[in-house]
Amino acid sequence: MFSSVEGRTVVVTGGTKGIGKGIARVFARSGANVVVVGRDEATARACADELTALGGGTVSYVLADVATLDGNRAAADAAVSRHGGIDVLCANAGIFPDAKLADMTEADMDSVFGTNVKGTMFAVQACLPYLTASGHGRVILTSSITGPVTGFPGWSHYGASKAAQLGFMRTAAIELAPRRITVNAVLPGNIATEGLADLGASYRATMEASIPMKRLGEVDDIGYAALFFASDEAAYVTGQALVVDGGQVLPESLEALQGA
DSSP, rough: OOOOOTOOOEEETTSSSHHHHHHHHHHHHHTOOEEEEOOOHHHHHHHHHHHHOOOOOEEEEEEOOTTSHHHHHHHHHHHHHHHSSSSEEEEEOOOOOOOOOOOOHHHHHHHIIIIIIIIIHHHHHHHHHHHHHSSSSSEEOOSSTTTTTBTTTTOOOHHHHHHHHHHHHHHHHHHHHGGOOOOEEEEEEEEGGGGGGGGGGHHHHHHHTTTSSSEEEEHHHHHHHHHHHGGGGGTTSSSSEEEETTTTTOOSSSSHTEEE
């Protein structure tokens, strides 16, 4: 039985939809005070209302651009104003526009790295004083199998940004260990999110066929991994990357699955 995170304060960047919303839901059901950070007020309000209705901890939202240090500071300050501190940062915000390398512009690269890499680092910087004061600070990054483990055409900038998060994680884990702050990452595989429908039924069927468990993951699956990293029982785990993909990266080909 893991110790409870009830009453602890959790900031989830990019927490108003998709994987971030799943992370926020898991923490809220576990009794934490959750502050989700997003850019669209209608989406953020709907998320907070929906998750609050589940019972458990409180859920509120902050509108901020996490690609800037000022945006992250505003989000951190709001969380502290509402709940007195920050115990857990889930640096989840990320974008993944499609662009082939031959056509990719500098603006494309800057946008992805601005949100996915600088946004992650800014979020940690903004929350650092409060995570230190917590005495059991936790940083959980949402990386991906794409980049650190696999590749996908059109996402070279995205993959590079997700690999960069892990490079950041390892040094940050060393620097923050004396503050009793752990820094870990979850690497999702193919997860069923709101945007999946836009890719079509054939895409989903192809992805499911390539996963040993024959299904896509749920957003809550990533939330449970984050909840473990946030627990007291994970206090001695830092600088680690946990793949949550239903075994997707294991087979060397589809033929390997056909023989299973």
